[in-house]
Amino acid sequence: MNKNFAKWYDFFMNPLEKGKFKTIRAELLGDANGKVLEIGSGTGVNFPLYEKAQAVHAIEPNLAMIEKSILKKKHARVPIEIHNAGAERLPFDTNSFDSVVATLVFCTIPNVDEALNEIKRVCKPGGSILFFEHVKLENPVLSKLQDWLTPTWKSLCDGCCLNRNLEQLLKSHRMEITETKEYYKGLFVLCKVTNHDKTEMFIKGD
Ligand SMILES: C[S@@+](CC[C@H](N)C(=O)[O-])C[C@H]1O[C@@H](n2cnc3c(N)ncnc32)[C@H](O)[C@@H]1O
Numbered sequence: 001m002n003k004n005f006a007k008w009y010d011f012f013m014n015p016l017e018k019g020k021f022k023t024i025r026a027e028l029l030g031d032a033n034g035k036v037l038e039i040g041s042g043t044g045v046n047f048p049l050y051e052k053a054q055a056v057h058a059i060e061p062n063l064a065m066i067e068k069s070i071l072k073k074k075h076a077r078v079p080i081e082i083h084n085a086g087a088e089r090l091p092f093d094t095n096s097f098d099s100v101v102a103t104l105v106f107c108t109i110p111n112v113d114e115a116l117n118e119i120k121r122v123c124k125p126g127g128s129i130l131f132f133e134h135v136k137l138e139n140p141v142l143s144k145l146q147d148w149l150t151p152t153w154k155s156l157c158d159g160c161c162l163n164r165n166l167e168q169l170l171k172s173h174r175m176e177i178t179e180t181k182e183y184y185k186g187l188f189v190l191c192k193v194t195n196h197d198k199t200e201m202f203i204k205g206d
Contacts, residue, residue: 137186
């Protein structure tokens, strides 16, 4: 886990956050009701934006990120508890959350299949799983460019991959996408999913 990435994250993201990102995040988090799980909360950018949540449990494996998020936790309008954990092994009981939030994190999680299986496990049937992610572009030239840039980008940005295909991943887990919106010519997507009954979980590797 990279301490410098945590140190500079807000600085480099600020232009985007001050632009469209704040509105996109607010729209997504408007659907985060009841007991909420946030995956990879980073510096806590989402924390002040929760309004309807009863309580938020945030998981984050990088201690330097957790440290940076403490101030934003203080500015939150809802109770937030941060847990030092990764998405591939969630320290929560089955069916314990009404909503799960993942923003700009599926680019970085090393084992996305395990993470999705865990999310489906801890989210109640009928619960909302809410994503805002940057994804692989459809344009073949730009998509190849993303593949080419990814090894360097990954080493600079603490494991972030530019070329992950969220829609394909969710479909491979037979997750029901209820809404998608594209931003910045399809580079970023907002995606809302309804969690299915547990009989449809553990699609891969379990
Ligand atoms: C690009 S940052 C995004 C932070 C925040 N979600 C946001 O929207 O600004 C990616 C975050 O994912 C975290 N991360 C890395 N591996 C993870 C894992 N296995 N499970 C959960 N989070 C992880 C990183 O530590 C980092 O905080």
